[in-house]
């Protein structure tokens with residue numbers, strides 16, 4: 001059967017990059033990107049979908065004979081705290097709609113991203129294991145922990161082949177982050193190449209697990225391609241990239257920008273970060289589907305700075321337009 005992919009939340013930080021990778025893999029005619037708003041100058045098939053509308057998802061699935069769904073739409077950790085009940089509603093309603101449409105339309109495979117935000121004070125902070133106790137302190141984390149269990153429920157009850165990764169903070173040059181607690185690790189590189197001061201909303205020693213966009217996308221595609229019998233975790237897989245603190249990324253950036261100035265003014269996001277793991281044990285993902293990260297802090301920094309300089313056209317001195 002031909003693979004036809006629907007991506008929900010395709011305009012976001014991860015979705016925009018994942019869409020291109022999936023287009024490359026399956027062909028532009030077999031990838032349907034969707035989000036709340038039409039993306040400007042998008043090369044491919046795009047449908048406006050509000051994923052709180054189950055009928056709309058069903059219509060697009062039927063129209064294109066969709067066989068796989070990547071459900072990326074969500075309100076993230078920091079933004080989610082602004083309106084907790086609305087965050088719960090959106091995150092859960094969109095997930096239930098995807099689960100139901102998938103079950104009723106015999107969708108062959110579904111991807112649902114979870115997050116390190118599912119962990120709270122009951123989990124070890126260091127090398128947090130896959131099966132650690134989950135007591136998240138944000139509404140976002142609560143919705144992801146519940147979502148993981150619902151994913152497993154649909155697998156056990158209906159045989160839906162749904163797969164999930166708990167992403168660490170994702171760092172990429174291709175897109176801007178959408179309101180998470182790890183967003184600083186993208187913003188800091190933008191300020192560095194623009195030679196501006198960076199105001200950091202976390203403390204300098206707030207170590208968190210992070211992953212480079214290329215690794216995150218590769219992990220997603222490798223998990224989705226793994227043989228079904230290898231998948232032993234139907235809640236969500238821990239994956240590790242690297243762990244670092246703001247002070248460590250600043251030290252790395254100063255090798256290239258010695259005058260880079262950072263001011264630390266921790267806000268509510270520091271409270272969120274303080275309950276999250278510092279490092280992740282991803283033994284199960286390694287064993288089940290061969291997960292292995294490739295990027296460390298040095299290679300992330302070199303790539304981020306090189307690519308952002310090109311996007312800001314730093315060499316030609318027209319600093320102000322970011323060409324994302």
Ligand SMILES: NC(=O)c1ccc[n+]([C@@H]2O[C@H](COP(=O)([O-])OP(=O)(O)OC[C@H]3O[C@@H](n4cnc5c(N)ncnc54)[C@H](O)[C@@H]3O)[C@@H](O)[C@H]2O)c1
Nearest residue numbers: 009011012013014050051072073074113115167169170178
């Ligand atoms: N970026 C990270 O560091 C990170 C880390 C852990 C987990 N995740 C998860 O990965 C997924 C993608 O994250 P991201 O960083 O790309 O998020 P993002 O905020 O950048 O993008 C989310 C997209 O979902 C869309 N959306 C919101 N509500 C919608 C709705 N009702 N219907 C359709 N689309 C809707 C938004 O318009 C946006 O384009 C999310 O589920 C997130 O929880 C991301």
